[in-house]
Amino acid sequence: MATKWGICTAGKISHDFTVALRTLPPEDHQVVAVAARDLDRAQEFAKTHNIPRAYGSYEELANDPEIDVVYVGTIHPRHLPVCQLFMNARKNVLCEKPFAMNAGEVKKLSASARQNDVFLMEAVWSRFFPASREISRALSQGELGEVKVVRAEFGYHLLHVPRAVEKELGGGALLDIGVYCLQFVLMVFCGEKPLSIQASGFCLDTGVDEAMEITLTFSGNRMAVCICSIAVQLPNEAVITGTKGTIRIPEHMWCPTSLVVNGKVTEYPVPPATLPLNFLNSTGLRYEAEEVRQCLLKGLKESSRMSLADSVLLAEVMDEARRQVGVVYSQDRQ
Known part of the structure; x- marks a missing residue:
């Protein structure tokens, strides 16, 4: 039996996610169904993607009895209330990253999922790519020896994008793209809480971070360095260095399609798209969608590859980094 999806918002990422779902077997x-705050936009989206039902409110989507799981692609500050709306309606939820604006909100989401006995996962799509699974396998089998240093960077020209620079829209380099670097580090170190977090960076006039550098230290004399920027294009690579070898993601570390493991290159191409996409490698969103299906089939309420505890730790690290750089959102004062 097919997993039946509802799409919340008719924006760019929801478009790409829906295109990615079409690369998976229709059975x-x-x-x-799709919902947007503007019925015309929802109907246009439904026509583009051949979706049976379109709603002009999120409440209507929440009340649709046929939906198994809702994909939430709203702007960052809306994640908490929108996810709670669906979970209170006993809908399973896959929510775009960052899960919420801070760790306190992430904990509220986790509590709501438990209270309503529904599945909930942060859509950190990076963790579900075949390349990322291969990294986890290699590390678990000790192919790199003891991992000592991890480096990840992500920089892109986004200063012209209101969503990336406006505080009320949840903008800032860390929440928008730096989250990918941090989640990568925490994945490599298996969700271990860092011993120390040191962050520095620069803020725009809007009060959000333009760029940030974060150094994390872990037990056993291990460390990681993350760099993110919404002002410049960086090489966007990630490197894991151990006592016996190295793994490198040579480009677009947030959606990896190739790995260099101890000098050997392996390609992991994503499927072709049936419609034009807004973002690089977006058909790779299929991997997180399939993870959700597999979890639901097994009766699980969260994924072991991106658990709710993983999301809380990720948010806590980001909170501390933002505190040190001086980035404060209205949600932090609540």
């Missing part, structure tokens, strides 16, 4: 994944 496994079906999109049955």
Whole structure:
């Protein structure tokens, strides 16, 4: 029986996610409804993607009895209330990163999922790519020896994008793209809490971070360095260095399609898209969608590859980094 999806918002990322779902077998994944705050936009989206039902409110989507799971692609500050709306309606939820604006909100989401007995996962798509799974396998089997240093960077020209620079829209380099670097480090170190967090950076006039550098130290004399920027294009690579070898993601570390393991290159191409995409490698969103399906089939309430505890730790690290750089959102004062 197919997993029936509802799509919350008719924006760019929701478009790409829906296109990605079409690369999976239709007997496994079906999109049955879409909702936007503007009914015309929802209807246009439904026409583009051949979706049976379009709603002009999120409440209507929450009340649709046919939906198994809702994909939430709203702007960052809306994640908490929108996810709570769906979970209170006993809907399973896959929510775009960052899960919420701070760790306190992430904990509220986790509590709501438990209270309503529903599945909930932060859509950190990076963790579900075949390349990322290969990294986890290699590390678990000790192919790199003891990992001592991890470096990850992500920089892109986004100063012209209001969503990336406006505080009320949840902008800032860390929440928008730096989250990928930090989640990568925490994945490599298996969700271990860092011993120390040291962050420095620069803020825009809007009060959000333009760029940030974060150094994390872990037990056993291990460390990681993350750099993110919404002002400049960086090489966007990640490197894991151990006592016996190295793994490198040579480009677009947030959606990896190639790995260099001890000098050997392996490619992991994503499927072609049936419609034009807004973001690089977006058909790779299929991997997190399939993870959700597998979890639901097994009766799980969270994924072991991106657990709710993983999301809380990720948010806590980001909170501390933002505190040191001086980035404060209105949600932090609540």
